[in-house]
Amino acid sequence: MTRHQTSNNRAVLRTAAVPARKTLGGGGAAFLAALLLLSCSNPSGPKRNEAKIQGVVYRNDTRTPVPGATIVLERPVSVATAGEGGSYSMAFTADTTYITNVIATMPGFRSDTEQVVVVPQKTSTVDLYLRADTSSPVTPSQSGDAANIYLVDFTPEFISVSGTGANDVAKLTFQVRDAHGTPVDSAHGVTVAFSITNGPSRGEYIFPSSAPTDPRTGKVTVSLNAGTKSGVVQILATAQVGTKMIGSEPVRMTIFGGLPDQAHFSIAPQMYNFPGLDWLNRTDQIMVLVGDKYSNPVQPRTAVYFETAGGVVDASGYTDAAGLAGVTLRSGNPIGNDPVYGPGFAYLKARTVGENGATVKDSILILFSGFPTEMTLSPSSFNLPVGDQAGEVFTYRIADRFGHPMAEGAAVNVTSDGAPVVLSGDVNLEFPDTQSSSWTTFHFKVNRKESDPGAKSGNVAINIKVTGQNGNRSISLTGYVAY
Structure with a gap:
């Protein structure tokens, strides 16, 4: 809910407008008669204080006043008619503070209902907005000098570079309003100039470069034509009002690419x-x-x-x-x-x-790729005698059932347990994202650990373990090393 202000800064709550059309002709007259009867049946208390409600009735699309609109206060029932400027005022007695509704109706419009807090001896201001459509009558307006320029519509949401067969033109509609938000009328119309202040600078342009405001709506439309490069275009609308220059906020439109190539x-x-x-x-x-x-x-x-x-x-x-x-x-x-x-x-x-x-x-x-179904090691054993310098070379293979390598992140570790040995070659591996069969066959070497003076002869277990998204598996073999 939005808030309106009373004359003593008390808040007046606003609710959404009712969805149905309401006029005071036909059923509307019966509704008013019922409210009047209800008001007459409600006796007043011993203390009677005057309260007042005032405001302006506007049409919601152009924010122009709607003279002749009917305004109904539900409690106590009061009826007023909007004057030439759309303004209304009604005074009534109120013994306590309470909440009621104010309803504005007009043939050709959908009604607007607002909640208002009635306070004895105070004046509350409530503006009402009749919802207009294409069948609504044109309401006259009297604006002041142009003060602001607003972007009110643009279609489509985005455009594409020219020459690709896609939509490459956007239409932007601005509205010039006076200091009170009323669209400028014919007596206060201006010529709006358009410029591109930033963009890809590859042939994009606007047309026309300037145009007068519509005397009925205060609107003016310009077309943005895309060039051959995508990017963001910044457009500015300005107008000279006497010695003062007014302008819109910079409007950013995106030019996207064309069709696939x-x-x-x-x-x-x-x-x-x-x-x-x-x-x-x-x-x-x-x-x-x-x-x-x-x-x-x-x-x-x-x-x-x-x-x-x-x-x-x-x-x-x-x-x-x-x-x-x-x-x-x-x-x-x-x-x-x-x-x-x-x-x-x-x-x-x-x-x-x-x-x-x-x-x-x-x-x-x-x-x-699949589980490491194929995991082999050759030779299956070894014996390193005293004085051996050559060591033993082993070949191992890790692959899925179709002979393919493991997926990225798979790790292979070759370790030993028992008598001391030195392992070298493909003993610590991490797989890349590869489809190559070269990542299925590997080699490592086992040598006596000559640098260990306390080394003793004995059996050695060699373990190979693979882990990763393809699953975990291990194989091992045993051998003998002499010192």
Whole structure:
């Protein structure tokens, strides 16, 4: 609720206008008669003090006064008619402070109801706003000199760079008002000049450069025409009023890119190696970047459509202001089986529509990797005699059931337990996001620890452990080292 002020600064509460049309003709007259009868049946108390309510009736769209409007106070029932300036006033007796309603009606308008706090011996000010529509009569207004310029409408919400087939013109409507908020009339009309104070500076312009205000509404409209580069355009409306220059707040309009262009269409996953082969409903995020032929991001909410040969992907995504659109790929059937790359691989495709209805598309190859089913170590044992300098070289392999590497973040650790040895080579690994089979086979070396004078001969256990999103697994072997 908003607040109006009484003459002694007491608050008057305002409620939303009632939704139904109300006039005092027909049923409205019966309503008024009933209120009058109710008022007569309510005897006054021993103490009678005068209270007063006053205000102005406006139409809500232009904020111009509505002379001739009927104003009804519900308690006690009082009726007044708005004068030429839309003003009204009514005085009545009130013994106590209470809340009641004030209703304004006028044929051709929807009524407005406001709550008011009635205070004995005080005056409350309540302005009422009749809701106008296209059938409402034009109400005359008498404005003062132009004092402010406001942006009241703009369509569409955004435009695109020119020459791409998308909408590249926006219309902005300003309204010039006097110091009281009344739109300027014909006697106080001004010529409004328009200028671009900031922008991409790539051919954008406004038309016309100036225009007079409408004598009935005080409005003036200008068109912003996009250039060949996206960005934010700042527009200023100004008018000379005598020796004073008035102006609007700077208006910012965004020029977005045009239609998708094949040379500016890119797709990438969060994970090229997606650990989803052996699990249901794991997710991988897919992102596309869509630009127009000028390398600008395309219009927001440009639709991009997706399909996949492995798992399930969202059917479509919509670009944001940066030209990005994202969808989710979920693991599940079907299991990818690309005719070139084999089982576990699947292409995910994205497409949209560019200029002249041309299809713009791209695709990526996703590897669905699984549990480290294949984990081997060779040789299976070793013996390092006294004086051995060469050591023993081992090869181990870690792969899923289709021979593919683990996903990004998987870690491999090779450790020993028992008689002292030195381990070198691929003993501490962390996997990148890779589809390469070179990340399935590794090597390490075991040497006697000659630097340890207290070393004693004995058995040694070599342990290899892999952990990560593909699951955890380990293998081991034993050998002997002599000192």
